[in-house]
Amino acid sequence: MMDEYGIVPGKERQINWYPGHMAKSKRLLQEQISRTDAVIELCDARIPLASRNPDLDAMLSGKPRLLVLNKADLADPEETRRWLAFFRKQGQKCLSYNGIRGNIRVILDKIDELTREKVEALAKRGVRKTVRIMIVGIPNVGKSTFINRISGSVMARTGDRPGVTRSNQWVKINPYLELLDTPGLLWPKIENQSDAKCLALIGTINDQVIDQQAMAIELLMRFKTVRPEAIETRFHIRNMDADNEELLTEACRGRGWIVARGEVDTDRGASVILDEFRAGKLGAVSLQRAPEEAEA
Ligand SMILES: Nc1nc2c(ncn2[C@@H]2O[C@H](COP(=O)(O)OP(=O)(O)O)[C@@H](O)[C@H]2O)c(=O)[nH]1
Ligand SMILES: [Mg+2]
Incomplete structure (x- = not known):
């Protein structure tokens, strides 16, 4: 079963990105x-x-x-x-x-x-x-x-x-x-989900068809590996040992994205985190590394 965007519900959401x-x-x-x-x-x-x-x-x-x-x-x-x-x-x-x-x-x-x-x-x-x-x-x-x-x-x-x-x-x-x-051109068949995630992170794919929270978590985890201090300071994260949903929660708490009764507003948080990354507020960061042989 697919929804109107062609997304198959399930653990690993496939990104459908080839609009009509x-x-x-x-x-x-x-x-x-x-x-x-x-x-x-x-x-x-x-x-x-x-x-x-x-x-x-x-x-x-x-x-x-x-x-x-x-x-x-x-x-x-x-x-x-x-x-x-x-x-x-x-x-x-x-x-x-x-x-x-x-x-x-x-x-x-x-x-x-x-x-x-x-x-x-x-x-x-x-x-x-x-x-x-x-x-x-x-x-x-x-x-x-x-x-x-x-x-x-x-x-x-x-x-x-x-x-x-x-x-x-x-x-x-x-x-x-x-x-x-020319109008931007995508290609019908996605070869790997890692490329799709990269494209979603930089905002190529309309945010309506991606899971923003999953993308924000993906982004935070990548930063945790390559540039931890950038997210630690920007989102006032106190526990950098946190992973995945917990890391998103940490970022929301740090920046005060809270709804009623102290619960974190992960929807809002995810959206702002992605926006700030795309606007370069987390610094100049590459999401894809050049193949090693290029160094020689
Ligand atoms: N930081 C940065 N932003 C850019 C650059 N080029 C374009 N943008 C921004 O990227 C967005 C999309 O640009 P646009 O020219 O409409 O993209 P198009 O869909 O390929 O025509 C706009 O908000 C631009 O201001 C760049 O070299 N650096
Ligand atoms: Mg254009």
């Missing part, structure tokens, strides 16, 4: 790809692999591509360096970026690099080419913000909830450069 409009988004993207010279793929620097759509390779039919580890301000810089080394070793062009404050020149130079061959070939025939770049990535990764940053205006709509951008729109940066904002 995704199939349409995929079609729109495929329609536009032939008019595109290169692709900039945004992933989330906190979970670089878990936030990359495995279907993209097949859909982008070999277009030149740049991978941007976006929201780098929210990730551990050391871990981000390791991720960049990992992707470069695989021959992928990549850089880390802050879509809100990042240096625009860096991106424009990369776009030149990606499209130089085509542009120069046409220039020889006396044609000044208009370069078209498609911006792709999962919902909420910062695609519209990125385009706004490059264009210096607020033409692409942004939002702090997934699913704000629903249809394709080309944004003119200058007479010879256009960027295409």
Whole structure:
């Protein structure tokens, strides 16, 4: 039995994350790809692999591509360096970026690099080419913000909830450069629940379809391992030996999220804990570690 979100009730809740409009988004993207010279793929620097759509390779039919580890301000810089080394070793062009404050020149130079061959070939025939770049990535990764940053205006709509951008729109940066904002694209079949959890933690999946308390507990337990002092101070946790539900209870008590008769308000607590993490208030933390061989 499933509920309306396709969630199967049980011990291990499966996250259904492929809303109906995704199939349409995929079609729109495929329609536009032939008019595109290169692709900039945004992933989330906190979970670089878990936030990359495995279907993209097949859909982008070999277009030149740049991978941007976006929201780098929210990730551990050391871990981000390791991720960049990992992707470069695989021959992928990549850089880390802050879509809100990042240096625009860096991106424009990369776009030149990606499209130089085509542009120069046409220039020889006396044609000044208009370069078209498609911006792709999962919902909420910062695609519209990125385009706004490059264009210096607020033409692409942004939002702090997934699913704000629903249809394709080309944004003119200058007479010879256009960027295409695309709706966030997920993939139908989730390979592992750990990736799904990462995506839920950073807020890719609408909070209505996830179990917020389970996610808050997941987050607290991860922090307990990698950055215990961050949750200890932020939530005034007194007993850091506590685990799981108890740890959530500790955090709620510490911050005074209490309902009647001294009972902790774990609903409210879970929601605030997730919000504060997503807003970077627990510090710059990566949730996914680069594979070890990248260090060598
Ligand atoms: N901290 C941080 N927040 C960002 C960055 N880029 C985008 N955001 C925020 O992420 C949210 C989603 O951005 P949006 O551009 O709408 O994502 P889209 O769904 O991929 O188009 C917004 O609240 C942005 O302000 C970034 O580099 N760093
Ligand atoms: Mg958008």
